[in-house]
Amino acid sequence: MQQKKPLDVQIETQGAVPIVTMLLIFCMVIVFSMMCQNKMEFWSAHLGALNWAQNNCSVQAVNIGSWLRDGNFQKLVSQISMASIASLTGWQLVANCYFTWVFGSTLEQKLGAGRIMMLIMLAMVVPYGAVAWDCLRTGDYATYYIGPLFLISALISAGMVFPEEKKINYWFKKSRGEIFSREPQRSASAKFKVNTSLLSCIFILYEAGVWYYTGKVSPEFKTVHYIGLLAAAMVGYGVAFSMVWSATGDLREGPVKLMCIRKYNDTLKLDVGHDAAVRTTAMALGLPEDRVKQWVQKQKGKMRIS
Numbered sequence: 001m002q003q004k005k006p007l008d009v010q011i012e013t014q015g016a017v018p019i020v021t022m023l024l025i026f027c028m029v030i031v032f033s034m035m036c037q038n039k040m041e042f043w044s045a046h047l048g049a050l051n052w053a054q055n056n057c058s059v060q061a062v063n064i065g066s067w068l069r070d071g072n073f074q075k076l077v078s079q080i081s082m083a084s085i086a087s088l089t090g091w092q093l094v095a096n097c098y099f100t101w102v103f104g105s106t107l108e109q110k111l112g113a114g115r116i117m118m119l120i121m122l123a124m125v126v127p128y129g130a131v132a133w134d135c136l137r138t139g140d141y142a143t144y145y146i147g148p149l150f151l152i153s154a155l156i157s158a159g160m161v162f163p164e165e166k167k168i169n170y171w172f173k174k175s176r177g178e179i180f181s182r183e184p185q186r187s188a189s190a191k192f193k194v195n196t197s198l199l200s201c202i203f204i205l206y207e208a209g210v211w212y213y214t215g216k217v218s219p220e221f222k223t224v225h226y227i228g229l230l231a232a233a234m235v236g237y238g239v240a241f242s243m244v245w246s247a248t249g250d251l252r253e254g255p256v257k258l259m260c261i262r263k264y265n266d267t268l269k270l271d272v273g274h275d276a277a278v279r280t281t282a283m284a285l286g287l288p289e290d291r292v293k294q295w296v297q298k299q300k301g302k303m304r305i306s
Helices: 019-036 047-056 061-070 073-083 090-111 113-138 149-159 196-217 226-248 255-268 274-285 289-299
Strands: none
Touching (some): 019 113, 061 113, 090 113, 090 149, 090 196, 090 226, 113 149, 113 226, 149 196, 149 226, 255 274, 255 289, 274 289
């Protein structure tokens, strides 16, 4: 007997404004402004900015170890969080904000505000915590680690859970009846969709340039660490995958349940309310209303499928 292939379940793209991504970019600007200390240099950081970064927004093994020993977890979390969104120069700030917007806004359309907020918080703390642990293990006590490389890498890794839809480009001419037909109106979320594959390659080249720049201009600061990159990739992909599986895992082998949830979500878009959507779904699929309510209740609070 041939086994049936699990049904394809897609996560619906939302049309809401990516407010969490915008807030994250705003925090990047605030941290950079605090570091500049009323004297911003776009191409290179001045001595005062570097000194402020060492004391407030960079990860060093000695400081992390002493705060853990003393139980100063507030300072520990704030230092690591600020290090994960800090930029040493103005041009780095512009590029970091751009890549954060590119990958963050696209991902937020899938996960939603609350879920991407949790992902960002984990991506701030876990990779730099892993870097500090490795530095303590290897005796690297003098190096300062700074920058949003790990955070953006986690966003990229999380985006890999949602493959881009392949569209067919028609190069032949339209028929006579379609000459004056209008193009389909773009959805509200279309403005946030980008070619993440190409921009991921550009981001890698950009981070290679930042690594070379910091090695020449400020060698005491580093932005790249393989342990941090590995931890960021695991956090991003693992969190996004677990969220998707939580929303779709029990639907993949149940075609009737999947059709029910899809029909309910499509009906809700008509602004008819929960009860009316349940009744409409039950009548359309020939299911008892209690069964529809039970399946819908299990999907409450999870990502919406389409």
